Structures are given as C-alpha cells and as structure tokens.
Amino acid sequence: MASTDLLSKLPGELIDNICTYLGRGDIHALRTTCATMKEKSHSGFAACHFRTTRVMLTRESLEALIALAKDERFRASIQVLQLCMVIFLASMKFEIDDEVHNQHEREELELACAQAQCHEEAKHPKVEDDRDHHIKQEAVSVTEPVKGLSSQPYSTSKDSRQFQSGIALTEPAGVSSSQLSPTPEGLRRFRRLRRQRYGRHMHSQNTLRTKSIDVELLAEAFRNLPALQSVVITNQLNRDRPPLGLRKVVSEIGMWPVTASLNQSIELPRVYWTDYAANSNEIRASYRRFISHGIAVTCGAILRSKIKLKQSFTVDGASYNFRLSKTPESRKLGPTTTPAKTFAQSQIKELKQAFSDVQNLSFHFHEHRQNDSIPGLQAPFAWFKSFIPLFPSVRTLSLTGETLRERNVSIFSELFTSPDVFPKLEALHISSSQAQLAALVQTLANRERALKRLVVCDGPKTCKWRLSSACESMH
Incomplete structure (x- = not known):
C-alpha cells in the first residue's frame, strides 16, 4: 500500500512556516512523528524556544x-x-522561609532534619541506667548466637550512632515527611541553607x-x-x-x-x-x-x-x-x-x-512618588533627551508612565514640539503622562506630513487620531 505521508515530503521552508502557527506542544508532537520531520522542523523548533x-x-x-x-x-x-x-x-534574605513546594525541597528538608538530629545526639549522648545495662548484658549472655550475625551485645556507642545517622542521611528519595517529622532545629538549618545560597547570589551579582x-x-x-x-x-x-x-x-x-x-x-x-x-x-x-x-x-x-x-x-x-x-x-x-x-x-x-x-522605541517610566529624592541638580529625564539623537530612524515611539507632577515637568511638551526630534516618526503612543493641549497642537502641526497615528491614553480613557482628521479639527 502506498504511503500517504505527504507532510514530510514538503520543503523545509514550508514546514518552518507551518511551525510559526503552532504552539510549543504541537511543535514537539510534530517532531516526534519521524526523523525527517524532526530535521525539517528544527528551525521552527529553535525559533519557538529561542x-x-x-x-x-x-x-x-x-x-x-x-x-x-x-x-x-x-x-x-x-x-x-x-x-x-x-x-x-539584602532585606529580602529575611523573607526566605522553610515552606516546601516540591519533592526536591522535601528531600532537602528531611536531610536538614536528619543532620540536626545527628548533631543533637552527638551533643547529648544517651546515658543508660546501670540496672538496664546489666539486664541487657544478662539477656545477651544467655542467648545463643545466630549463624551469620554478630554475637556482640547491642551498644549505644558512637559507632552505632554514626551507623544510624548514616541510614538517616541515605534514606530513599520517596521518604515522606510523616516518617521524619520536621524539628525546629531542622527547620532552622533548612532556612539557614537557603539564606546562605541567597547571600551567594547577592554577592556574586x-x-x-x-x-x-x-x-x-x-x-x-x-x-x-x-x-x-x-x-x-x-x-x-x-x-x-x-x-x-x-x-x-x-x-x-x-x-x-x-x-x-x-x-x-x-x-x-x-x-x-x-x-x-x-x-x-x-x-x-x-x-x-x-x-x-x-x-x-x-x-x-x-x-x-x-x-x-x-x-x-x-x-x-x-x-x-x-x-x-x-x-x-x-x-x-x-x-x-x-x-x-x-x-x-x-x-x-x-x-x-x-x-x-x-524602527521602534519604547520607554516605560516609573511613577514618581513624593518621597523619592532627586540627588544632584540634574533635571529629571535629562538623560532621555541625550539619547534622542541616537534614534533618527524611529517610526513608532511609545512613552508610558507618570512624570514629576510636583514639578510640572512634561516630557511630551519639551521634546516633541520641535520637528527635528524623531523626524521620521509615524506613530506616537502617549500613556499616563502629562501633555499640554498647546504642545499637542504644535506637535500635530509640525508633523502633519509624517505622523500617521496618535494615541493618547490616560487610564481607562483612550483617544486615537489619524493625523488628517486630527489636523482638520485643530485648524
């Protein structure tokens, strides 16, 4: 019977175009169908992920x-x-807690608790009562040794504790928290370990x-x-x-x-x-x-x-x-x-x-708060003005964010009334920023030939204009 697999026979470029309309899971499923599809869809796979x-x-x-x-x-x-x-x-280090979110973290917590328990036993070894010790010795002495097992009596010596702690540290990955309940000291060790790691990332950065x-x-x-x-x-x-x-x-x-x-x-x-x-x-x-x-x-x-x-x-x-x-x-x-x-x-x-x-330039400024200090005598957003000459070919400009209302500073009023600023600008998007009406009129008048779209948004209110209709209403 002739094969009906026509998809794998398509050119690689066409398969790449198909991948642009597929989600991650669909691309992965497509690549598992056969070796040919895996090879031809490599570009689409790489573009999807990277x-x-x-x-x-x-x-x-x-x-x-x-x-x-x-x-x-x-x-x-x-x-x-x-x-x-x-x-x-640095202040976020103290927000790190001992909550467990997955199996890997659960295993780390259990390991920390086991280490804490081992450390506690080493600091405070158990001391047996003399009477209990003699009873154990008598019980062992009258019992015949079993073949293959040691005839040495049970002991709570250091070697025994190390053996027991070794078992605790090598528990299988599936040990549940009910088998090894977290102790306060174990939780403290767990938090300390996380905070030490956080500190290393902080100092490295x-x-x-x-x-x-x-x-x-x-x-x-x-x-x-x-x-x-x-x-x-x-x-x-x-x-x-x-x-x-x-x-x-x-x-x-x-x-x-x-x-x-x-x-x-x-x-x-x-x-x-x-x-x-x-x-x-x-x-x-x-x-x-x-x-x-x-x-x-x-x-x-x-x-x-x-x-x-x-x-x-x-x-x-x-x-x-x-x-x-x-x-x-x-x-x-x-x-x-x-x-x-x-x-x-x-x-x-x-x-x-x-x-x-x-071609596209976008700046989202943060909102100035009253208690935000401005060090030095540098004017707010002066640095943005120095960057404007670097972008002579920008066609779409988007500015979002509050300006310094207390100082009555408006980026829009100062920058866009001059026709030399962004001479090829075709679309201007202003959102949540101050703009005086006179500056808006001057901007539209100076850019009547180049500017094609103007969007002014203030919260839920959005105004959109085409330059031709906007200029007719302004004149």
Whole structure:
C-alpha cells in the first residue's frame, strides 16, 4: 500500500512556516512523528524556544547565554534579547522561609532534619541506667548466637550512632515527611541553607557590577548573535518562561526573587511592605540604581560588541534620574553606582551607529512618588533627551508612565514640539503622562506630513487620531 505521508515530503521552508502557527506542544508532537520531520522542523523548533531569549544580570545566566550564542544550532534563531532585572536585595534574605513546594525541597528538608538530629545526639549522648545495662548484658549472655550475625551485645556507642545517622542521611528519595517529622532545629538549618545560597547570589551579582564583569559577559554574547535585532530591558518576570538560570535559583532559595519594579513592586507581598515600611524608600532607591545600571550595562555591551540593532529598543521601568560618570577614566565608585568603565556619559554619542536603524522605541517610566529624592541638580529625564539623537530612524515611539507632577515637568511638551526630534516618526503612543493641549497642537502641526497615528491614553480613557482628521479639527 502506498504511503500517504505527504507532510514530510514538503520543503523545509514550508514546514518552518507551518511551525510559526503552532504552539510549543504541537511543535514537539510534530517532531516526534519521524526523523525527517524532526530535521525539517528544527528551525521552527529553535525559533519557538529561542527567538526571544531571556537573561538576568548574574554570572550563571550570562554564561548560559554565551554558551547558547556559540551553539551553531540555535544562535541564528535569537532575534530578541530580553534582560530581566532580577535583583537580590539584602532585606529580602529575611523573607526566605522553610515552606516546601516540591519533592526536591522535601528531600532537602528531611536531610536538614536528619543532620540536626545527628548533631543533637552527638551533643547529648544517651546515658543508660546501670540496672538496664546489666539486664541487657544478662539477656545477651544467655542467648545463643545466630549463624551469620554478630554475637556482640547491642551498644549505644558512637559507632552505632554514626551507623544510624548514616541510614538517616541515605534514606530513599520517596521518604515522606510523616516518617521524619520536621524539628525546629531542622527547620532552622533548612532556612539557614537557603539564606546562605541567597547571600551567594547577592554577592556574586554585586561583584559582577563593581568589577564590570557583567558588561564584558553580555558583550561577548552580543558578538556571537548575528541575527539579534531587538533588545528589551524589563522589570517584569514571566514565570512560565523565566530567564536562563532562574529555575535553578528558585530551587536553591525556595522562592522567586523580585525584580526591580518601580511602578507597583507587584512581586513583593503586601506583608513585606508593611513590615519594612521604614525601608521602602531605601528599597525603591535600590531599584532605581539597579535599573539604571541595567541600562548602562546594555549600552556598554552594545558599544563594545559593535552590533547594530535594526528593529526595536525597549526599556520597561526606566528611572527618571539616570546618573553616569562623565568619562570612562573616572575612578569614583559608590557602593551602589555603575563603574565608569562600564559606561560613561562621554560614550553616549558613540552609540549612534548601533541605534541608527532602530524602527521602534519604547520607554516605560516609573511613577514618581513624593518621597523619592532627586540627588544632584540634574533635571529629571535629562538623560532621555541625550539619547534622542541616537534614534533618527524611529517610526513608532511609545512613552508610558507618570512624570514629576510636583514639578510640572512634561516630557511630551519639551521634546516633541520641535520637528527635528524623531523626524521620521509615524506613530506616537502617549500613556499616563502629562501633555499640554498647546504642545499637542504644535506637535500635530509640525508633523502633519509624517505622523500617521496618535494615541493618547490616560487610564481607562483612550483617544486615537489619524493625523488628517486630527489636523482638520485643530485648524
């Protein structure tokens, strides 16, 4: 009987196009049908898993990205790199608990309890009563030895305790918690182990920053990504598709680390902010510095690698104050600032070649709060103005987030009334930001020929205009 398998005879390019309309599970099922389909659907499989690759500013995550970028099977599929701003705060170490979420954590807890029990027995050995000891000796002496077994009497010596503890430490993986109930000391050991691991991640991330190792690792990855078109810096975390290396971190510390979210800090439980209300300003300051550092690391890596982005550049959660050292030779380094050799103000202009072809630009600024201090005399969002000349080809611009209402500062009013700013702009999206009506009218008048779409959104209210109808209503 003739074979009716016509799908595997299709060209590989057509099968790749089919894979673009399939989900992950469907692609995996398709690849298991036969060796031919597995080979022809490889590009679709790689694009499904690695087209958007997520990474953190940790050594393990960046090294995993480098290994992936040097893998000939997948490097050409990576088009979007998403830098998730996962941060290890010192204050979050005390939020680590002893809750168990899976079998692996249950085994670690049982091991900690067994070690605690062994340690407790070593500190307080059992002392038998003399009468009980003589009774045992008499019982053993009148009992005939059994063939194959030792005739030595039972003893609670150190060797026996070590043997018993060895059994406890080598229990099968399926031991239930009912067989080895957690003890207070075992739970303390378990929490201490998790917090020690968290501390190692925190110190490792800080070392990457202070020694500019993170920018070097990211630059090496950029050099090996020939198809990279877009870069996204985000303070959001997708737990279904986490960054490289994050699942291992979660299994080690028993919780999901937070991201530097300046808008609402949705990653933190409400109890955390209640207990640490006195530290909330300090936490937000740490977030602002870390997001600024993430932007600096990304820009420094792009400059070092000499890549050229062609699609989009997105910053989700940008700070209103982005402070950099003036030159790469500056030696002053605060405990939480970005080193000058990572990226400096004098190097911003050198990025124009890398960003000259970017078509889509998106910045999501965080909401300024009344107790947020602005160090120095630098005007809010002045750093964003210095980046505007780097993007002459932008056609779609999206700005989201509150500005400094107390100072009556409006990015929209200051930047877009000039026709020289983003000269090729075709679509402008403004969301949750201040915009004076006069500035809006001036913007429409200056960009009547180029601008095709304007969207202004303030909470649930959204206004959309086509330039032709908008200008007719303005005149």
